[in-house]
Amino acid sequence: MFREFASDDGATGGASVCAVGVDVSGLLPAFDVNAVADVDAVVTAAAVGVVDCVVVGSDPPTASLSGFVDAVDEVAKRVPVVVVTHGGDGAVADALAAGADEVVDVTRADAGDVLAHRVHRAVEYAGSRRALGKAEEFFEQALDSMMDAFYVFDETGRCRYWNSAFADVTGLSDAELEGRPAPDFVVNADRERIARAIAVILETGAATVEVDLETATGDAAPYELTGTRLTDADGDVIGFCGVGRDVSGRERRERELRRQAEQLSVLNRVLRHDIRTTANIVAGYAETLPDHLSAADEIAEAAHDLVALGERARELERAFETDVTKKPFDLGAHLRRTVDDLEDTYDATFSTFAPNALWVSVSDRVPFVFENVLENAAEHNEGDTQRVDVVAREEHPRDGGPWAVVEVHDDGPGIPEHEREVFDATAETPLSHSDGLGLWLVNWLVEDEGGTVTVDTGPEGTVVVVRLPLADEDDRRA
Secondary structure, three states: OOOOOOOOHHHHOOOEEEEEOOOOOOOOOOOEEEEEOOHHHHHHHHHOOOOOEEEEEOOOOOOOHHHHHHHHHHHOOOOOEEEEEOOOOOHHHHHHHOOOOEEEEOOOOOHHHHHHHHHHHHHHHHHHHHHHHHHHHHHHHHHHOOOOEEEEEEOOOEEEEEOHHHHHHHOOOHHHHOOOEHHHHEOHHHHHHHHHHHHHHHHHOEEEEEEEEEOOOOOEEEEEEEEEEEEOOOOOEEEEEEEEEEOHHHHHHHHHHHHHHHHHHHHHHHHHHHHHHHHHHHHHHHHHOOOOOOHHHHHHHHHHHHHHHHHHHHHHHHHHHOOOOOEEEEHHHHHHHHHHHHHOOOOOEEEEEOOOOOEEEEOOOHHHHHHHHHHHHHHOOOOOOOEEEEEEEEEOOOOOOOEEEEEEEEOOOOOOHHHHHHHOOOOOOOOOOHHHHHHHHHHHHHHHOOOEEEEEEEOOEEEEEEEEEEOOHHHHHO
């Protein structure tokens, strides 16, 4: 709230006045008048805040009148300067042109009363300006401390006020922001939406719209923009103000929730299908036991499949729960460790060709990707040689990347078509049974990490190629 200033003479009684080159102490008995020699003394007093008003003649010592006023204004912008003249044509106009706040002709009979009134008025007005200036500084600081962009547009839709956050996100200078039409702040595709939103604000009082804002980096960022109509004292519309908030984080969270919902939907469908199928096998063979005891082997195998399916579902659950924060990870070292472990489990012959260090920027879920791909290559390889070759390298294409590329070659029978379909899905994955559950999860996880998976399978075997973003040099040293 702004405080009210009293209008009675006593409100400024005792104000400190510096008189420069003139004797006005007899004319200002209600004020604390201090006679000083020149502008330097006034500047010193004004700089430390011990002067409320300056009274000076039209020809001050050591400086022109305009130079005197400028010197005072430079150190104390809101200390008023009252000029006293001794008549003469044009004296008042000259003093006002030099920047004086008030001018008094001391040759008039009521000079004392007039001077006291003018000094009082100047001090009162200066106090009001100081209060207003402090309020302006406070609100400007408050608005600039906001993380969200704040803006004010006039009734024609041109920018008139903004905070530092709005300037930072747009990357525009004050001169470029002043008067800029609102549609020019967003991408071409959203300019009509902005125009419609402004019309709604001015007509109904408020509106909110989501658009892509053109940012300082040249990219488009999703922003939620609000607007509230502004009116003057007569109720006439003078513009609107509002706040802009970056909602890219919210959109990412919404996409992640949709992705998780789809993951759970797939998992639920797979488990329903395979558990129902396997349970039917168990029930069917159980009914034949009285006549065919050999059916016990089929029951045992079906039960084993149910247990394996439960273990795979648990693996999926752990993958979904793992921390998704990206950090530097030495993929080359991980590949060598994984191959060493698998050589003790499978009969396949493994070979690894990888640099000593291959740093990627990924989450803790990535190890599961390569464990699954390599296990799949070894487990389903029923060829005579049973080879699994792992080749890892850096790739620096001209467009995109750079990437860490891992190729897993096997000479097995290949991946069935219905399992490879997960890599071709553009909407909801077509996975409907657990045979391709591992590959489905590999595809999901790599996409979440910003990478890609491709599969090439044929009579001579299968090649699975995984691309992941390389870590920055600074991240590798961290």
